[in-house]
Amino acid sequence: xxxxxxxxxxxxxxxxxxxxxxxxxxxxxxxxxxxxxxxxxxxxxxxxxxxxxxxxxxxxxxxxxxxxxxxxxxxxxxxxxxxxxxxxxxxxxxxxxxxxxxxxxxxxxxxxxxxxxxxxxxxxxxxxxxxxxxxxxxxxxxxxxxxxxxxxxxxxxxxxxxxxxxxxxxxxxxxxxxxxxxxxxxxxxxxxxxxxxxxxxxxxxxxxxxxxxxxxxxxxxxxxxxxxxxxxxxxxxxxxxxxxxxxxxxxxxxxxxxxxxxxxxxxxxxxxxxxxxxxxxxxxxxxxxxxx
Ligand code: C2E
Ligand code: MG
Ligand code: MG
Ligand code: MG
Numbered sequence: 309x310x311x312x313x314x315x316x317x318x319x320x321x322x323x324x325x326x327x328x329x330x331x332x333x334x335x336x337x338x339x340x341x342x343x344x345x346x347x348x349x350x351x352x353x354x355x356x357x358x359x360x361x362x363x364x365x366x367x368x369x370x371x372x373x374x375x376x377x378x379x380x381x382x383x384x385x386x387x388x389x390x391x392x393x394x395x396x397x398x399x400x401x402x403x404x405x406x407x408x409x410x411x412x413x414x415x416x417x418x419x420x421x422x423x424x425x426x427x428x429x430x431x432x433x434x435x436x437x438x439x440x441x442x443x444x445x446x447x448x449x450x451x452x453x454x455x456x457x458x459x460x461x462x463x464x465x466x467x468x469x470x471x472x473x474x475x476x477x478x479x480x481x482x483x484x485x486x487x488x489x490x491x492x493x494x495x496x497x498x499x500x501x502x503x504x505x506x507x508x509x510x511x512x513x514x515x516x517x518x519x520x521x522x523x524x525x526x527x528x529x530x531x532x533x534x535x536x537x538x539x540x541x542x543x544x545x546x547x548x549x550x551x552x553x554x555x556x557x558x559x560x561x562x563x564x565x566x567x568x569x570x571x572x573x574x575x576x577x578x579x580x581x582x583x584x585x586x587x588x589x590x591x592x593x594x595x596x597x598x599x600x
Pocket of ligand 2: 488
């Protein structure tokens with residue numbers, strides 16, 4: 309009896325493993341040409357300014373829909389894109405799209421809007437990264453402060469000789485540089501000393517644990533206070549409830565991003581959010597005046 313359970317367990321695992329391996333192989337195969345076939349899109353997730361309730365900007369996030377694989381999450385394909393080098397053209401694509409989107413938003417609504425993109429370790433191995441970014445921004449007649457570059461610990465750990473230099477150049481040029489997924493790495497604190505971060509993004513796992521115990525809240529408060537003492541602004545990631553947002557506001561957190569505010573959406577949807585927000589804002593102003 310036990311033997312047959314063992315065998316079933318074994319075959320269950322080999323089956324699951326084979327499925328995983330074959331999906332991986334299919335992703336590796338399909339990722340080539342995915343951009344050219346138009347399967348790659350960019351979605352945008354709003355970042356809210358907690359202090360005045362205005363829209364501060366949005367984070368650009370890659371989306372991949374393939375006819376045979378269906379929708380493939382970034383968690384699945386970004387590591388493969390890194391290994392195969394496909395992250396290079398994808399990274400340029402996101403950069404171009406994101407800048408165009410910020411340009412459209414700024415003309416339509418307000419020029420405070422900033423767009424954030426994620427940069428991978430591999431992109432920092434390219435000595436032309438900094439110039440490519442600067443060129444694209446200039447070509448659209450935009451300013452470095454319209455673009456935020458999100459970097460995870462992975463980029464810093466990869467420790468390529470170019471990384472620190474590139475980040476310094478980008479910082480001096482006036483780009484915003486944020487430490488993504490803060491708190492999940494091993495030496496997050498020392499990174500704040502070495503690298504020119506202007507923004508810290510508290511990882512969503514910390515926001516998830518909010519209001520569950522005192523320690524979680526104390527940790528967030530301490531992180532915000534430390535960042536502010538260093539002149540760094542704070543974004544809370546993964547804000548899903550009004551309770552979390554209220555608490556973050558009380559804690560003096562600067563910005564919030566998460567499903568409560570908006571899921572990542574295509575450009576068309578993003579612009580609809582902008583229009584809706586403007587309408588709401590106009591109404592508020594009108595109400596304010598009638599009360600006076
Ligand atoms: P990230 O940069 O930390 O992006 C935030 C992730 O959290 C996104 O997942 C977003 O959809 C998700 N998220 C946002 N709000 C909430 C929330 O309230 N609750 C929950 N549960 N999740 C929320 P996504 O789009 O699947 O991206 C995953 C990761 O893939 C990103 O994490 C980023 O590291 C990477 N990635 C995505 N696009 C790019 C890209 O263009 N380039 C590079 N290098 N990496 C990218
Ligand atoms: Mg990010
Ligand atoms: Mg993050
Ligand atoms: Mg992440």
